[in-house]
Amino acid sequence: MLKTVKKLDPKKLEIVKTTLPIVQEHGEKITKQFYKRLFENHPELKNIFNMTHQITGHQPKALANAVYAAAANIEDMSAIMPALERIGQKHRSLQIKPEQYPIVGENLLGAIKEVLGDAATDEIIDAWADAYEVISDVFIRMENRLYKTAETQPGGWAGFKDFIIDRKVKESEVITSFYLKPKDGKELPQYIPGQYITVKIDIEKEKYTHLRQYSLSDRPGNDYYRISVKREDPKSEELPPGVVSTDLHELFNEGDILPISCPSGDFYLDMNSHSPVVLICGGVGITPLMSMLNTIIEKQPDRKVYFIHAVMNGKVQAFKDYLKQVAAKEPNVETYSIYSNPTDEDKKNKAFDKEGFITLEWLKEVLPNHDSQFYFCGPEPFMKVVNRALLDWGVPKEDIHYEFFGSFGDLEG
Known part of the structure; x- marks a missing residue:
């Protein structure tokens, strides 16, 4: 269990719990104001943050959900450990340092005060300041461990x-x-x-x-x-x-x-398992699954693999010739291409296995059963469809793995 080292005063803990609903209600507004303040006061941090995500609104939403979830589990964050690990891995890859946490905290508290106005009394801001210190301590300790691992492994390095x-x-x-x-x-x-x-x-x-x-x-x-x-x-x-x-x-x-930077990430193939693997990707989401496929071919050639790639058409499909070669050469690998909008040339050459989109009914046609490890990656709407199909099929959550580049949480949230 991931226990916090720093503890909140019981009175302040109660204040945080009591004010959680209003912070959640105004979460995205608070975090948008936070980023506005942060970049006005510390424009140098634009060298770290993905400014595209500011434009699309992904980053404020992600931060709002993260702050709420961490505060809601502040006494014991074990329940949200997978999400914390995901954030910690990303922070390590971006080289977020301990000295930057107070800067974030100051501007986050200022944003809470601005958005909530008179409702954010000095007592409430003081309680949330202590809560932020507890949360940041968890991340700093986690990230220090990740930095040490990256730098001390054979061939590893610090920074970029x-x-x-x-x-x-x-x-x-x-x-x-x-x-x-x-x-x-x-x-x-x-x-x-x-x-x-x-x-x-x-x-x-x-x-x-x-x-x-x-x-x-x-x-x-x-x-x-x-x-x-x-x-x-x-x-x-x-x-x-x-x-x-x-x-x-x-x-x-x-x-x-x-x-x-050194490789990071909490989405990876379980090499200790020998269960069949189903790799499902949408568009450029093929990239991490190509790494998995090639590793299985190299290290576990007897392991059954189903590789499913959904794209618009053959013009934009990466690695299509390679996948055909793998399917022809490797007896334990089956590959399927799904085109949502195939070209006339695609149709003429019979370049795809299904026209349209992935459905549960189709998965049941090509897979013998759901007793496999499922890994998938792609645009968020695509992943939500795949995740829902697998859950409806009865695939246990522990057998479902995905790369999530959206907001804090899971695909059901």
Whole structure:
């Protein structure tokens, strides 16, 4: 159990519990005001935060849910440990440091005061200040452990390390793979298939550094790390979603340098299990599952694998030829492609196995039963559909694993 080391005074604990409903009610408004204050007072932190998520509203929602959940479980956070681990892994990959927590706390409390007005008395703000200190202590201790592990493992490093783009390979009309090798030529630390790295990108036309997480898309044990990046369509003049992915595609070439962090992440393949594996991906969500697939082929060739990739059509499907080769060569691997909007050429070449979308009925047709380990990744609406289908089928929650890039919580929330 994850017990907190610092404890709240019983009176302050009661105040926090009593005011939880109103904080939850105004949570997103509070966190939006928090980020406004934070970036006005500390613009240098724009070098860390994903500003696209500020525009879309994902980050304020995520923070609001995280603050509420942590405060609600402040006496013992074991019940939300998976979500805490996810946040801690991301903080480590972004190089969040202990000295930044007081800055966040000051601006968060200021935002609570601004939004709640006279309802946020000095006594209430004081209680929440102590609650924040307890919560931040949990994260700092967790992240210190993660930093130590990353830095002391064979080949590990602290902060960001320069990698050379050794190869740049176009996988589809929208996805390109980057093969990255350490500039210093030293060995690479191992990672668990499914994990990601953070890439630090300085772009001449941009004022601030951009940090982005990309799943590693090949198995561990190579002399390179591979990321496969989807080029997103810019939609905002201020900071369009996809500004980083577009620049990676257009401005970075073989021989260029990308600083990256040690691999992180709490979504990974259980290599101690020999149960059948079902890997379900939507679009670029294929990347962590490619790492899992290639690892199973290499390390557990007798393990049954069902690989299901849902995309719009063959033009945008990454690794489609490779998947066909794997299915033909590996007797224990079955692959399926689902196209929601196939082209005439796709239809002519019979390039896909199903037209439309993944449904529970279709899963029951291609899978012998639900006695498998299920891993899936893709856009949030896609994952909600898959998760609901698996639960309706009776798949135990402990056999359902997913990479969640949305707000704090699970796909049912």
